[in-house]
Amino acid sequence: MRNINLNQPSTASKETPREINRRVVLNFIRSNQPISRADLARRSGLQRSTVSLIVEELIADKWVIEGPLGRLPRGRRPTFLRLNDQRVVACVDIRPLRTTLGFGNVTGAFTSVDTIPTPPDPSIAVEELGGRIRSLVNTRRDLSFEGIGISVPGRVDLLTHRLVFAPNLKWPITDIKGPLERETGLEVQAENAANACALSEMWFSTSDEIRDLVAITVSEGIGAGIIAQGHLISGRRGMAGEFGHVPLERDGPPCSCGNRGCWEVLASNRAALRYYFESHAQGPASHADDFGFQDLLQLAETGEVLANRALTRMAVQIGRGTRMVVAGLAPETILFIGEFTALWDRFRPVIEAEVQAQSISPEPTILLAAKDGATARVRGTIALVLQKHFAAPSSVMPISDSQRA
Numbered sequence: 001m002r003n004i005n006l007n008q009p010s011t012a013s014k015e016t017p018r019e020i021n022r023r024v025v026l027n028f029i030r031s032n033q034p035i036s037r038a039d040l041a042r043r044s045g046l047q048r049s050t051v052s053l054i055v056e057e058l059i060a061d062k063w064v065i066e067g068p069l070g071r072l073p074r075g076r077r078p079t080f081l082r083l084n085d086q087r088v089v090a091c092v093d094i095r096p097l098r099t100t101l102g103f104g105n106v107t108g109a110f111t112s113v114d115t116i117p118t119p120p121d122p123s124i125a126v127e128e129l130g131g132r133i134r135s136l137v138n139t140r141r142d143l144s145f146e147g148i149g150i151s152v153p154g155r156v157d158l159l160t161h162r163l164v165f166a167p168n169l170k171w172p173i174t175d176i177k178g179p180l181e182r183e184t185g186l187e188v189q190a191e192n193a194a195n196a197c198a199l200s201e202m203w204f205s206t207s208d209e210i211r212d213l214v215a216i217t218v219s220e221g222i223g224a225g226i227i228a229q230g231h232l233i234s235g236r237r238g239m240a241g242e243f244g245h246v247p248l249e250r251d252g253p254p255c256s257c258g259n260r261g262c263w264e265v266l267a268s269n270r271a272a273l274r275y276y277f278e279s280h281a282q283g284p285a286s287h288a289d290d291f292g293f294q295d296l297l298q299l300a301e302t303g304e305v306l307a308n309r310a311l312t313r314m315a316v317q318i319g320r321g322t323r324m325v326v327a328g329l330a331p332e333t334i335l336f337i338g339e340f341t342a343l344w345d346r347f348r349p350v351i352e353a354e355v356q357a358q359s360i361s362p363e364p365t366i367l368l369a370a371k372d373g374a375t376a377r378v379r380g381t382i383a384l385v386l387q388k389h390f391a392a393p394s395s396v397m398p399i400s401d402s403q404r405a
């Protein structure tokens with residue numbers, strides 16, 4: 001049940017049922033394309049005339065295109081409808097070291113265009129992104145850009161739309177949205193990377209409807225994106241999901257957030273590297289700077305004992321923190337995103353054992369690994385922009401024509 005907020009009541013306007021039906025039709029086309037008008041009416045429960053009106057509007061707005069012709073045993077051949085996949089979103093995935101830029105369409109298909117080192121100065125980064133997006137829009141005149149979706153390793157304040165908490169990126173409070181919108185003329189939606197991954201799973205996964213899911217990104221830090229009852233939980237000013245900065249060891253190593261012993265300082269990629277270097281009898285290796293997490297994964301695959309031990313410690317710590325998430329939110333599924341999932345067969349039993357230890361839940365939580373974390377993040381940015389047109393304005397139920405009359 002959701003209370004009506006009397007401070008911001010949204011009363012029904014004449015447009016509301018029409019807008020809801022438009023989104024219902026758009027979603028039926030999205031999940032059943034190609035589909036005929038007759039099938040749309042049958043599946044949605046809307047009248048043929050209503051469907052036809054909405055479809056004409058969607059064609060005029062370039063969301064839907066016609067073709068190809070269908071085949072029936074007899075009679076008139078129906079014209080199939082599908083979403084216009086030339087309508088795209090400019091996608092940006094900002095990570096502490098590298099930023100990826102490309103475009104993606106309504107089906108979640110993504111084309112990477114550029115990968116650049118992330119500038120340490122946010123104003124230079126925003127300027128550079130603006131220039132690259134403008135040139136992308138100019139060179140791809142065949143595409144129609146709907147907006148810009150950005151995944152960031154931090155939180156975005158819901159009130160100011162500024163990036164407010166990005167300890168691993170080390171940017172101060174930054175306005176990405178304003179300058180980028182002025183530079184490109186496109187609307188910008190920025191969101192935390194874990195939230196983007198959660199949205200990506202909800203929008204583009206092939207599994208049945210997702211209601212309760214937590215996406216956990218494990219890389220330089222740890223972030224969580226929470227979907228509860230089909231809604232992304234943002235919390236006060238967008239700060240929900242910072243399990244990574246809950247201290248699990250009071251006297252643990254210092255964290256980039258200023259505290260000590262946070263979950264991410266015990267379970268991130270950097271934690272595993274630290275475990276590995278600490279375990280060397282010769283002391284921390286001198287080549288520490290050019291030895292990264294990928295190198296550690298490769299070493300573990302060759303059977304190197306210390307590398308495997310470091311990754312097991314990381315897995316135990318991922319499991320310990322995940323137990324807190326499971327106890328607090330009771331999600332049906334937890335989706336992990338990160339480089340470590342390349343060795344998911346080794347990580348999974350360790351994480352699972354930690355999560356199930358002393359578990360109070362009657363049913364075990366399903367633990368999954370994203371096939372490709374980079375894709376999950378950018379696909380989430382597509383959903384960020386498209387949800388304005390596709391998502392439920394409130395609780396979406398097709399409103400029948402009799403109800404409208």
Ligand SMILES: [Zn+2]
Nearest residue numbers: 245255257262
């Ligand atoms: Zn912290």
